[in-house]
Amino acid sequence: MFSMFRGLVGGKTLTEADVEPVLEKLKDHLIGKNVAAEIANKLCQSIGKKLEGKIIGTFEGVSSTVRSTLTEALVQLLTPKRRLDILRDVVEAKSSGRPYTIAFCGVNGVGKSTNLAKITFWLIENNFRVLIAACDTFRAGAVEQLRTHMHHLNALHPPEKHGGSTMVQLFEQGYGKDAAEIARHAIEYSRKNNFDVVLIDTAGRMQDNEPLMRALAKLIMVNEPDLTLFVGEALVGNEAVDQLVKFNRALANQSAAQSHQVIDGILLTKFDTIDDKVGAAISMTYITGQPIVFVGTGQTYTDLRKLDAKAVVHALMK
Amino acid sequence: MVLADLGRKITSALKSLNNATIINEDVLNDLLKEICAALLESDVNIRLVKQLRENVRAAIDFDEMAGGLNKRRMIQTTVFKELVKLVDPGTKPYVPVKGRHNVIMFVGLQGSGKTTTCTKLAYYYMRKGWKTCLVCADTFRAGAFDQVKQNCTKARIPFYGSYTEVDPVVIAMDGVEQFKKEGFEIIIIDTSGRHKQEDSLFEEMLQISNVCKPENIIFVMDASIGQACESQARAFKEKVDVGSVIITKLDGHAKGGGALSAVAATQSPIIFIGTGEHIDNFEEFKTKPFISKLLGMGDIEGLIEK
Numbered sequence: 001m002f003s004m005f006r007g008l009v010g011g012k013t014l015t016e017a018d019v020e021p022v023l024e025k026l027k028d029h030l031i032g033k034n035v036a037a038e039i040a041n042k043l044c045q046s047i048g049k050k051l052e053g054k055i056i057g058t059f060e061g062v063s064s065t066v067r068s069t070l071t072e073a074l075v076q077l078l079t080p081k082r083r084l085d086i087l088r089d090v091v092e093a094k095s096s097g098r099p100y101t102i103a104f105c106g107v108n109g110v111g112k113s114t115n116l117a118k119i120t121f122w123l124i125e126n127n128f129r130v131l132i133a134a135c136d137t138f139r140a141g142a143v144e145q146l147r148t149h150m151h152h153l154n155a156l157h158p159p160e161k162h163g164g165s166t167m168v169q170l171f172e173q174g175y176g177k178d179a180a181e182i183a184r185h186a187i188e189y190s191r192k193n194n195f196d197v198v199l200i201d202t203a204g205r206m207q208d209n210e211p212l213m214r215a216l217a218k219l220i221m222v223n224e225p226d227l228t229l230f231v232g233e234a235l236v237g238n239e240a241v242d243q244l245v246k247f248n249r250a251l252a253n254q255s256a257a258q259s260h261q262v263i264d265g266i267l268l269t270k271f272d273t274i275d276d277k278v279g280a281a282i283s284m285t286y287i288t289g290q291p292i293v294f295v296g297t298g299q300t301y302t303d304l305r306k307l308d309a310k311a312v313v314h315a316l317m318k
Numbered sequence: 319m320v321l322a323d324l325g326r327k328i329t330s331a332l333k334s335l336n337n338a339t340i341i342n343e344d345v346l347n348d349l350l351k352e353i354c355a356a357l358l359e360s361d362v363n364i365r366l367v368k369q370l371r372e373n374v375r376a377a378i379d380f381d382e383m384a385g386g387l388n389k390r391r392m393i394q395t396t397v398f399k400e401l402v403k404l405v406d407p408g409t410k411p412y413v414p415v416k417g418r419h420n421v422i423m424f425v426g427l428q429g430s431g432k433t434t435t436c437t438k439l440a441y442y443y444m445r446k447g448w449k450t451c452l453v454c455a456d457t458f459r460a461g462a463f464d465q466v467k468q469n470c471t472k473a474r475i476p477f478y479g480s481y482t483e484v485d486p487v488v489i490a491m492d493g494v495e496q497f498k499k500e501g502f503e504i505i506i507i508d509t510s511g512r513h514k515q516e517d518s519l520f521e522e523m524l525q526i527s528n529v530c531k532p533e534n535i536i537f538v539m540d541a542s543i544g545q546a547c548e549s550q551a552r553a554f555k556e557k558v559d560v561g562s563v564i565i566t567k568l569d570g571h572a573k574g575g576g577a578l579s580a581v582a583a584t585q586s587p588i589i590f591i592g593t594g595e596h597i598d599n600f601e602e603f604k605t606k607p608f609i610s611k612l613l614g615m616g617d618i619e620g621l622i623e624k
């Protein structure tokens with residue numbers, strides 16, 4: 001991609017006129033990698049500001065200047081501003097005698113339930129007991145989907161391996177019920193039965209669907225989960241922006257002013273389906289300023305990773 | 319749909335041509351810039367957008383054209399022709415035949431809405447008086463058969479599936495065979511979500527297609543998909559004979575521009591769109607009327623025929 005800079009001669013100060021056509025190409029490049037157009041625009045503007053006035057030497061000079069400016073900006077964007085250590089936080093909650101709770105939310109079909117099951121697996125491997133709260137009471141088969149995962153996970157980690165205790169249990173009250181109430185009962189149940197973590201599965205919903213967004217906000221407000229994860233798929237294009245803005249807004253509107261019950265982190269799924277079109281990772285972090293806590297890289301329990309910021313940026317610059 | 323939404327924007331961009339006193343290269347470039355930006359914001363594949371830009375540029379030769387009116391018309395016509403190309407592959411969709419079996423197989427990426435849409439399509443035909451049924455050939459996703467079972471039970475659609483058989487090829491074959499014997503007209507096969515990066519999943523899709531010999535294969539795409547759609551759609555088409563496209567989740571904010579690249583990549587028309595989670599949130603999509611509506615949005619109707 002950096003062949004586009006070959007047109008520039010060395011030994012002069014970069015002007016807006018020099019930079020503009022280059023930035024246009026850069027923007028197209030980012031859009032081609034599935035960065036939302038609006039975000040690609042903003043990124044290019046900020047790169048442009050950093051470039052103008054710079055004195056360029058040889059061709060290599062310009063090329064590496066642009067490359068490093070962009071790389072730096074992107075790596076910085078993808079690097080979490082605050083440390084999120086779920087395992088540590090679970091231990092802390094445990095020591096104060098309460099379960100640690102995580103709520104999963106997002107639009108339809110992005111992978112909430114599947115990745116909830118992967119996180120359950122990861123927690124069990126770390127010897128924590130998990131209660132899954134089946135709060136998708138709408139979509140056909142949603143409860144059975146979680147029950148199947150529970151059976152598989154308990155088969156992989158039978159009580160014999162964990163001092164006789166069953167590692168994962170499903171808390172469900174069937175279909176058509178109020179999700180916020182089920183979550184509340186699940187947390188109660190979890191306190192009484194010494195679970196370490198409660199994972200709350202919610203129904204997929206469109207960010208524009210007000211009644212459903214209100215219902216989600218209520219679930220979050222009533223139950224105040226320790227962590228609210230937004231689940232978004234790496235396949236999503238420009239919609240990433242609208243989804244995150246509106247989920248955040250819906251949750252923020254409902255919460256008490258001082259406790260910021262908004263999206264705490266992102267779970268980026270289907271990362272195995274996009275080759276080098278990794279732009280959604282950029283769009284999502286740019287919009288929220290929140291970290292990508294997990295990356296889903298497949299359909300089995302072990303397909304869960306931490307984000308490799310450098311690898312993402314590398315794919316993006318290719 | 320993206321083009322309908324874009325219609326107004328583009329029409330106004332085209333109208334600005336009328337205000338320009340001279341039509342030259344710069345005016346055209348500005349216009350193209352505006353249109354292309356709008357397309358990209360709606361997730362239309364960047365290669366298709368670039369192609370559109372080049373095709374319009376190539377079609378307009380400023381030196382050869384005489385009067386201003388002629389130039390305006392040329393530009394408007396070319397732009398619309400190119401837009402129409404995005405949604406019209408020029409092929410006819412498969413039309414089921416009454417009184418015999420029509421096997422329809424669903425394929426697509428994970429979570430795109432196949433299972434939900436299978437039920438919607440079955441319900442659609444059932445209500446029109448066809449003898450309709452559904453085969454659940456997804457043995458991978460947890461709860462997949464329960465999902466089909468609950469959907470079908472609620473809508474009173476006969477279904478076939480298994481909790482014990484693990485091979486989706488066997489289920490598909492047995493289910494289709496049984497339903498054929500029973501004289502069903504519309505036999506819909508739901509399959510697991512899959513992606514091109516995993517060969518074994520694509521191989522499985524081919525096997526199901528080989529044993530069931532579907533009359534039509536429908537590729538289901540989520541309206542929110544971005545730039546990754548094209549290569550996935552093309553890979554599906556290369557593996558099995560995709561004949562139609564359905565775009566789901568158009569009830570949200572997404573305009574479905576990314577999913578449009580599936581039309582070009584599979585050379586298949588959109589036949590339905592999904593507009594909600596309920597069984598009747600489903601609309602027929604007819605390319606030609608859609609285009610006339612699109613063209614009717616401006617004062618440039620009819621230009622395209624000339």
Ligand SMILES: Nc1nc2c(ncn2[C@@H]2O[C@H](COP(=O)(O)OP(=O)(O)OP(=O)(O)O)[C@@H](O)[C@H]2O)c(=O)[nH]1
Nearest residue numbers: 108109110111112113114204270296297298428429
């Ligand atoms: N390739 C791939 N597929 C995934 C990944 N995560 C989830 N999936 C698949 O995506 C599909 C949808 O996953 P679900 O977990 O049911 O999604 P959901 O968000 O809970 O869906 P709803 O509850 O219906 O809104 C399933 O086929 C999953 O196997 C991933 O990281 N990679």
Ligand SMILES: Nc1nc2c(ncn2[C@@H]2O[C@H](COP(=O)(O)OP(=O)(O)OP(=O)(O)O)[C@@H](O)[C@H]2O)c(=O)[nH]1
Nearest residue numbers: 108109428429430431432433434511567592593594
């Ligand atoms: N809002 C909305 N949601 C839809 C639409 N079509 C499907 N969905 C939802 O999208 C999610 C995934 O749908 P499924 O039918 O399970 O998708 P799938 O392609 O069968 O998924 P896999 O079998 O896991 O690959 C569910 O929550 C559906 O309710 C639609 O048109 N609008």
Ligand SMILES: [Mg+2]
Nearest residue numbers: 112113136142
């Ligand atoms: Mg779910």
Ligand SMILES: [Mg+2]
Nearest residue numbers: 432433456509
């Ligand atoms: Mg399915």
